[in-house]
Amino acid sequence: MLPKGANLQKIRDGKRTYAITxxxxxxxxxxxxxxxxxxxxxxxxxxxxxxxxxRIMITGLAAEDIENIxxxxxxxxxxxxxxxxxxxxICPGTAFCKRGKQDSIKLGLELDKRYIKKxxxxxxxxxxxxxxxxxxxxxVKDVGVIGTDQGWDVYVGGSAGxxxxxxxxxxxxxxxxxxxxxxxxxxxxxxxxxxxxxVGQFIERIGLDKFKNDVLAVFYGEKSAAEEPKVPQSEAxxxxxxxxxxxxxxxxxxxxxxxxxSVISDIIRVYPQTIPVFRSFGMGCLGCPSSAGxxxxxxxxxxxxxxxxxxxxxxxxxxxxx
Ligand code: SF4
Numbered sequence: 001m002l003p004k005g006a007n008l009q010k011i012r013d014g015k016r017t018y019a020i021t022x023x024x025x026x027x028x029x030x031x032x033x034x035x036x037x038x039x040x041x042x043x044x045x046x047x048x049x050x051x052x053x054x055r056i057m058i059t060g061l062a063a064e065d066i067e068n069i070x071x072x073x074x075x076x077x078x079x080x081x082x083x084x085x086x087x088x089x090i091c092p093g094t095a096f097c098k099r100g101k102q103d104s105i106k107l108g109l110e111l112d113k114r115y116i117k118k119x120x121x122x123x124x125x126x127x128x129x130x131x132x133x134x135x136x137x138x139x140v141k142d143v144g145v146i147g148t149d150q151g152w153d154v155y156v157g158g159s160a161g162x163x164x165x166x167x168x169x170x171x172x173x174x175x176x177x178x179x180x181x182x183x184x185x186x187x188x189x190x191x192x193x194x195x196x197x198x199v200g201q202f203i204e205r206i207g208l209d210k211f212k213n214d215v216l217a218v219f220y221g222e223k224s225a226a227e228e229p230k231v232p233q234s235e236a237x238x239x240x241x242x243x244x245x246x247x248x249x250x251x252x253x254x255x256x257x258x259x260x261x262s263v264i265s266d267i268i269r270v271y272p273q274t275i276p277v278f279r280s281f282g283m284g285c286l287g288c289p290s291s292a293g294x295x296x297x298x299x300x301x302x303x304x305x306x307x308x309x310x311x312x313x314x315x316x317x318x319x320x321x322x
Contacts, residue, residue: 002018003067006018017062018061020066021056021057022055022073023116025112025113026109036073040058044065045060045061046059055078083123084123085120087126088108089125090108091134093130104130104147106176108136115187125142126141126142126143126144127139127145129146131147137160139158140159140164140166142157142200148173151179152172153169153173154170154183155169156170157203168208196275259296260296263294264278264299277317282305
């Protein structure tokens with residue numbers, strides 16, 4: 001069983017070690033909190049590692065120590081569900097940077113307060129940059145903003161990693177309140193209409209014009225324009241079910257048994273009722289493009305799971321196999 005608030009790290013010689021990552025909004029840390037990191041890392045033989053989300057992970061920990069470590073730190077885990085708002089990266093902005101055009105810290109911390117750990121169709125990363133230099137990596141975040149002399153420009157659909165995508169500009173020159181308002185509209189729209197797909201994948205599927213028109217219609221008070229995104233149709237006219245992650249055509253069809261070679265994105269496309277089963281095994285990475293494209297046996301190996309037990313549990317929730 002996965003210790004609460006911890007991630008399994010690489011298994012070496014059958015030995016499992018875990019990592020924890022406390023929530024650290026904006027990457028700001030007081031000396032006394034930093035001291036606690038140092039104390040627990042020394043005491044429990046861990047290693048500290050800075051993460052790309054402006055946090056400090058402590059890795060190399062034993063399962064039985066995790067509960068005590070959280071208690072001694074007195075902090076909360078950064079991550080809730082796999083498919084949630086996972087991070088808000090914030091640059092120093094006008095508070096600390098000579099190039100800053102807008103107060104990225106104020107806006108970023110507000111976004112962190114409103115959205116962090118909020119459950120979403122897939123993982124969401126946000127970036128807040130005080131000027132077009134984009135030190136908050138706005139252009140590769142699902143939702144992000146860039147400060148200019150005119151206000152905030154809002155971007156959507158960026159992603160780094162194995163399937164990189166540059167974000168599209170949605171609107172420019174907004175004030176603080178309108179920026180928060182349009183981000184709220186974006187998040188609500190995405191939550192309501194997206195499949196298990198990142199914002200960029202969702203935009204690719206329904207089209208940028210449709211996404212933009214619907215979100216801006218709500219923003220400008222023309223609510224009636226925001227109709228349901230259309231499910232794509234094939235030439236023959238049958239409904240095409242969107243592929244979670246958009247990665248594989250897959251061979252699995254309804255009625256097939258799930259086998260060790262079945263690809264995760266196929267399984268959750270054909271049998272979405274398996275999602276809670278994956279999650280109950282600690283496999284929360286269903287919205288991640290690389291893990292969703294793996295055979296279930298590979299994912300089980302990475303997570304240190306017994307493949308037989310996992311397959312039994314998965315096949316329990318699918319209809320009678322052919
Ligand atoms: S994005 Fe601009 S304001 Fe923010 S740290 Fe970079 S240079 Fe400074």
